Amino acid sequence: MEGMTKIVKTVARLVIGFILLYGASIVIYGHITPGGGFAGGVFISIAYVLIMLAFSKKVAMRKLSNFAASLSDNLGAFSFFIIGLLGSIFSGYFLYNFINHGTPFRLVSAGTIPLSNIAIGVKVGASLYAILVALSIYGRVLTEKEEE
Amino acid sequence: MYILCTVLFVIGIYSIIAKRHIVKKIIGMVIIEYSVNLFLILVGYKAGGIAPILAKGQDVAEFASKGVDPLPQALVLTSIVIGLGTLALMAALAIRLYEKYNTFDMSEINRLRG
Amino acid sequence: MENLALGTIAAPLGSAILILIVTKWWKRFADIWATVVGGFTLVASILLIGSEPIVYRMGGWAPPWGICLVLDPLSELMLLVINLLGFFVTVYSLSYMEWYTNKPKFFALFLLMMAGMNGVVLTGDMFNLFVFLEIASLASYGLVGFGVEAEELEASFKYLILGSIASTLILFGVAIIYSVTGSVNMADISVFLKGTGNNAAVLFAAVLFLAGFATKAALVPFHAWLPDAHPSAPAPVSAMLSGVLVKALGVYAMARVFYNVIPVDPIFLKVIMVLGVISMLVGGLLAIGQWDIKRMLAYSTISQIGYIFLGLSLGTALGLVGAIFHLLNHSTYKGLLFLCSGSIEKATGSRDMREFGGLSKRMPVTSIATSIGALSISGIPPFAGFWSKLIIIIACFRAGEIVPGIIAVGVAFITISYYVKLQKYTLFGKLPDKLAKVKESPFAMSSAMIILAVLCLALGLGYPLLNSSILSPAANSLLDTTGWGYITNVLGF
Numbered sequence: 001m002e003g004m005t006k007i008v009k010t011v012a013r014l015v016i017g018f019i020l021l022y023g024a025s026i027v028i029y030g031h032i033t034p035g036g037g038f039a040g041g042v043f044i045s046i047a048y049v050l051i052m053l054a055f056s057k058k059v060a061m062r063k064l065s066n067f068a069a070s071l072s073d074n075l076g077a078f079s080f081f082i083i084g085l086l087g088s089i090f091s092g093y094f095l096y097n098f099i100n101h102g103t104p105f106r107l108v109s110a111g112t113i114p115l116s117n118i119a120i121g122v123k124v125g126a127s128l129y130a131i132l133v134a135l136s137i138y139g140r141v142l143t144e145k146e147e148e
Numbered sequence: 149m150y151i152l153c154t155v156l157f158v159i160g161i162y163s164i165i166a167k168r169h170i171v172k173k174i175i176g177m178v179i180i181e182y183s184v185n186l187f188l189i190l191v192g193y194k195a196g197g198i199a200p201i202l203a204k205g206q207d208v209a210e211f212a213s214k215g216v217d218p219l220p221q222a223l224v225l226t227s228i229v230i231g232l233g234t235l236a237l238m239a240a241l242a243i244r245l246y247e248k249y250n251t252f253d254m255s256e257i258n259r260l261r262g
Numbered sequence: 263m264e265n266l267a268l269g270t271i272a273a274p275l276g277s278a279i280l281i282l283i284v285t286k287w288w289k290r291f292a293d294i295w296a297t298v299v300g301g302f303t304l305v306a307s308i309l310l311i312g313s314e315p316i317v318y319r320m321g322g323w324a325p326p327w328g329i330c331l332v333l334d335p336l337s338e339l340m341l342l343v344i345n346l347l348g349f350f351v352t353v354y355s356l357s358y359m360e361w362y363t364n365k366p367k368f369f370a371l372f373l374l375m376m377a378g379m380n381g382v383v384l385t386g387d388m389f390n391l392f393v394f395l396e397i398a399s400l401a402s403y404g405l406v407g408f409g410v411e412a413e414e415l416e417a418s419f420k421y422l423i424l425g426s427i428a429s430t431l432i433l434f435g436v437a438i439i440y441s442v443t444g445s446v447n448m449a450d451i452s453v454f455l456k457g458t459g460n461n462a463a464v465l466f467a468a469v470l471f472l473a474g475f476a477t478k479a480a481l482v483p484f485h486a487w488l489p490d491a492h493p494s495a496p497a498p499v500s501a502m503l504s505g506v507l508v509k510a511l512g513v514y515a516m517a518r519v520f521y522n523v524i525p526v527d528p529i530f531l532k533v534i535m536v537l538g539v540i541s542m543l544v545g546g547l548l549a550i551g552q553w554d555i556k557r558m559l560a561y562s563t564i565s566q567i568g569y570i571f572l573g574l575s576l577g578t579a580l581g582l583v584g585a586i587f588h589l590l591n592h593s594t595y596k597g598l599l600f601l602c603s604g605s606i607e608k609a610t611g612s613r614d615m616r617e618f619g620g621l622s623k624r625m626p627v628t629s630i631a632t633s634i635g636a637l638s639i640s641g642i643p644p645f646a647g648f649w650s651k652l653i654i655i656i657a658c659f660r661a662g663e664i665v666p667g668i669i670a671v672g673v674a675f676i677t678i679s680y681y682v683k684l685q686k687y688t689l690f691g692k693l694p695d696k697l698a699k700v701k702e703s704p705f706a707m708s709s710a711m712i713i714l715a716v717l718c719l720a721l722g723l724g725y726p727l728l729n730s731s732i733l734s735p736a737a738n739s740l741l742d743t744t745g746w747g748y749i750t751n752v753l754g755f
Contacts, residue, residue, distance in 0.1 A: 067286070070282075071286060074283045077279045081272075081275065085276070088272075135239055135240060135243065157434075164423065170419070177423065184430055184433050187434065187437050188433075191437055191440060219440075219446070220440065223389055223437075226389070226393060230396045230400075233396075233400055234396075234400065234422070234426050237403055237422065238419075238422060241407060241419045241422060244410060245415050245416065248415060
């Protein structure tokens with residue numbers, strides 16, 4: 001039997017969904033409560049690492065392959081870059097907060113910050129997972145994944 | 149607390165210089181990084197301070213006088229992320245070195261001389 | 263103009279990521295796009311020369327609070343140095359990196375390193391300096407170990423450990439400066455420190471900066487990583503490391519911090535001078551004994567960096583002009599020599615000079631380029647290296663520093679001797695039998711070498727023009743700010 005014992009698997013199956021949800025909520029509420037893209041991204045990656053530990057790597061790779069992880073890693077970074085560039089195009093300054101700020105303490109507020117948070121969350125989640133996968137493959141994949 | 153910083157820094161330097169095991173060197177590196185992070189946090193610390201996040205309905209003047217300095221915290225977050233990148237690269241290199249030399253002992257990894 | 267300055271950072275940074283995305287489906291994209299971006303940053307940095315000082319406010323926040331990019335004459339010059347060599351190295355590696363697997367990753371890391379270095383020379387914020395420094399360093403650790411052979415990994419690990427300690431020291435310095443002044447903006451710090459004068463904490467931070475940046479610049483007591491890391495890396499990477507990285511991360515950052523941010527203390531200039539003289543001497547003497555061609559060039563880099571620091575430490579306008587001019591020259595001819603050594607290594611499969619000989623018959627372009635580079639670095643009159651060394655030596659005597667001046671003259675002779683050795687064993691003499699079939703390197707590599715060789719000559723002949731257009735303004739922008747020029751530009755009062 002691959003992975004760990006049945007107890008671990010059952011608990012993991014129950015918990016993983018909540019971890020993912022919690023990570024997503026930290027990312028989305030990043031601009032009004034403590035947290036943000038990086039912290040939430042770490043949670044998201046931890047959910048996948050838990051799958052990898054509890055069920056074996058094969059299952060985890062089926063959920064999110066190495067290719068998809070590194071692709072979403074790059075896409076997240078690139079969309080953050082695009083958001084910055086749009087600020088530069090619309091108002092002349094890189095990363096300028098060009099969307100209407102809205103009222104404070106609402107979910108849809110603070111202009112571009114939530115969008116950047118989501119981009120960073122995707123990037124961090126995917127790249128942390130990719131690093132752990134690459135390290136666990138033990139040397140068959142080039143490992144210069146994270147150059148933050 | 150500042151003494152703790154210094155002690156951590158010295159421990160890190162010691163383990164990089166005196167230990168021969170690669171992983172111990174990496175751990176020393178991480179300890180040094182965290183000692184500096186701790187120092188940065190201490191710089192912004194204020195006795196009895198509150199988290200530098202403006203809550204709903206809070207008085208701005210009171211917030212400004214009581215909140216701890218947010219800038220060092222932002223700096224520490226950035227430096228933690230950088231530290232993470234360095235750590236990942238170091239771990240990857242250590243694994244690759246082990247593959248090539250079949251040892252973690254830095255004194256045996258000495259093909260470059262001169 | 264403002265967006266052009268931003269573009270020199272943003273374009274490589276964005277396209278490093280873009281390359282990684284697109285090359286998952288289309289491999290050739292990396293080559294094309296890296297060349298385009300290299301060309302763009304080169305053109306941008308040429309266009310920026312001579313422009314008025316620019317302050318670019320990131321996110322629209324005004325300087326003392328937000329992060330700002332500052333473009334003054336010194337930054338313009340450094341941008342030119344970085345992007346000039348960067349573009350030619352990109353062209354060179356189009357065909358050189360065919361020998362390695364995974365070219366897209368190479369270009370992604372390479373562009374990341376370019377973005378980091380451009381950021382280091384443009385930023386006006388201490389912490390941002392640290393961040394860009396780490397981006398460039400991390401990319402360079404990856405590039406040194408790119409071949410994943412045993413020696414390369416070992417060199418990369420050594421470089422990584424020493425480099426991270428240096429970065430940590432710099433971060434520690436930034437933290438102390440912040441705790442004293444309550445600001446991380448360079449101009450703001452400078453204003454504050456002028457008001458209060460130096461206290462013990464600031465001096466401690468200055469020592470930390472000195473150690474950190476000296477490690478990045480490979481001054482002699484801190485040089486242990488360089489002779490391992492530079493020869494082990496692929497040739498284009500060693501050209502970038504030796505030609506630009508040590509200067510952007512070490513020389514530029516140290517000059518900026520000690521001249522513009524922390525009010526300059528005569529003791530520190532003396533320390534830098536002693537370090538410079540020692541590294542000049544030690545690097546030169548160690549280079550004579552080397553048989554590995556790239557290792558000799560690496561030691562030579564240490565020696566030439568010593569010259570730059572000697573000029574920098576004099577604190578006079580002439581010394582600074584000499585140092586900056588030598589910096590520009592050194593990046594062209596050391597880049598050229600490393601590229602040549604790369605093409606020799608690829609043609610013969612070896613780096614040991616004892617196995618070479620008579621290569622001038624088989625590889626005419628490479629050997630002419632090598633000769634020009636060697637003549638220039640050893641200071642033969644019409645070439646650029648002569649003028650910059652002459653200026654530094656004259657500046658030494660003018661400033662009354664007789665002993666360093668004499669040592670600088672002596673080291674110039676040492677430099678000649680080991681480059682004569684390089685030429686004798688590599689280019690002239692009898693061709694060994696097993697090298698009878700070596701071929702000249704491909705077109706992309708040759709063209710990059712030829713252009714750099716022409717530049718070596720052109721920089722020497724065009725010195726008067728260069729001096730008035732960029733060198734003097736750059737030196738003044740360092741010196742002025744012991745007055746108020748830099749601060750006025752940034753803070754606007």
